[in-house]
Amino acid sequence: MYGYAGRILYVNLSEGTFAVKPLPEELIRDYIGGRGFVARLVYDGIPPGADPLGPANRLVVASGPLAGTLVPGGAKAHLGAKSPATGGYGDSNVGGHLAAEMKYAGYDAVVIEGRFSTPCCLVVDDDRVEILPAGELWGQGAIAAEAALKEKLGEDFQIMIIGPAGENRVKYACVNHDFGRQAGRTGMGAVLGAKNVKAVAFRGTGSIRVARPGEMDEIARAMHRHAREHPAFGEWQRYGTAGVTKWANEIGCFPTRNFSTSYFEQHQRLHGEVMRERIVVGDKGCFCCIMNCGKYSRVRLGGREVYVEGPEYETTALIGGNFALGSIEEVAYMNYLCDDLGLDTISFGNVAGFVAECFARGLLTARDFEGREINFGDLEALVYLAEIIAYRRGIGDLLAEGVLPVARRLGGQALDIAMQVKGLEISGYESRNAAAMLLSYMTCDIGAHHNRSWAVTYDLAMGRTGTEGKAAQVIALQHIRPVFDMLGVCRLYWVELEMSLDYYARAYSALTGREVTWEELLKCAERVWNLTRLFWFREVPGFGRSYDLPPARVYREETPSGPSKGARIPLEEINHMLDEYYRLRGWDENGRPTPEKLRELGLV
């Protein structure tokens, strides 16, 4: 088979068995790969009502057809399951070298089911599949554990691994890879931890076959050339996503102090330039990616020296702005700590900001924190929160559930300032002055995540708080993005370097010999988007429109400071956007896909 490994590996941990099955033709045709495979295999393979942390949940890891090839940024693996964070559809992707290695080992996807009796590591070495005892790795930080496992297995192995937060089933535990890359969102680390899996390691010696080598070569080289000649390329290589921090403050979108405002008065101290000068020691690129947005940093703080990949923009936004840490060293240190504990920096930073605001309002007091105060900007308080959450100590046990369960426990005004949608904490764009971005968060199919439709630039172009026409753009972006995720390739060449979308359909066709147009790929993306929506309706009782609404802070409170001062999007405008969104999607007024739409997509 061209472009694909052609096989899926099914591992049943409860039985300690595995099976290799051919990749079904209709799965390729309708779902392409990566996130598409994940969505279908999650929908079909998890019994309705399954406990996300029980053995009936399955974790699907999928590579994409363009991963491991010559296409720049062909490095993305997708992880998906029923999310313990939201109870709905969850997935998250990770770069590095995992996606490529899986394919060289001979698998387009790995489906992990059941639960092993004791902590273990799953090792996939070409055709050899083994379950090894995790031994002393269990309980170790993710960074040290990955180093130890590489030492044991060999450095060619590519590893996904969890920290203590995953072992302790923190609902926003991430999966780490390659000392600094994470599948951060929706609690995939908790799913692995609940299965008693500390790590999954891949090594492969096989080749990926190419249907039309000459054409593939030509397209791939044109893509590399386009990237290298783009005027923004050098800037991106130098700063990566950290370059966004300055811009997000200049436009008033930077989540600050639990999203109470969108401008951090100390943002200059967190800029990419400051980071590069003060802490970055090297650049780190994913497989066949020449943009190298990974920045490897060394931080000396309080007598400790730590190494960390990052901080990326999202971490700087949620740890820096949202908890008001005005020092790049402190943000980087927290980044290291979260990585090692295995906490998603986005959700953790969001929860921490929420706790600090509740503390300031008296909804939480020092009695809740063993006599400690939790104030914005206090690094020691933040370190304390990370540790009690990762180990579920004291109130950390509740905080480990995520911002929505905490707010429900506290009740009243806490719910208005719990910054989440569908139970997933909002990521790095405060959206009261960016209506399309707000709609993106509201309708994102995993909960409030930014990059399924990064619409903030559209708001800037079309008028910030205006809502007309925004729904159509959000839908368009929500269909473009999954194509990258299905193909297993990073979107940033398109987002940042204006790579023509047409390249991707041509590359896919040349690689696989399956003729496909960009429009056909978009149709597959729409199918994925509707399938994951159906999963929410199936799994979450009472799911519908109310789950697409943002927290009240967004429509009740005007932005108090910064470039977006005074901005607010009234609830009626929000509902107006949502009506238009549902109508354009072919969904009913409660946000359920209509039978006609499902027929059109072949989903009945």
Place this chain on the structure above:
Amino acid sequence: MRLKVFHERCTGCRTCEIFCSWANLQELNPRKAAIRIRASFPVPGRYSVVVCDQCGACIDLCPAGALERRGEVVVLDRAKCTNCGACREGCPSGAVFAHPDLPSPLKCELCGECARVCAAGALILEGEVGAGVRVCG
């Protein structure tokens, strides 16, 4: 022509590896590349490039006389090679590689492909203008 290596600029993306196997064997398989990136993480967090520097130590190691110097390049005659592994085991740089599916070892013969695709400036082919220019510092 000579391949200059700047280890400190390497980002570990392995674009060189995948293009090496593609250019020389028409396969997408970094394990069939004649160049390898080694990672030292989490500390000190650096990459190093392992590639033949054409020193010629392997010429005398080869019992079959399959390796010979042609100008600046040490070339392997695959017809003569018995795949005994002596060159790989004795290479002072560890820059000769094996793959279970291949009848002879993988050794760089300086085609220059890796330098052409390296956008980090970690690999530069001396004598080829415009290749391997570091875009940023």
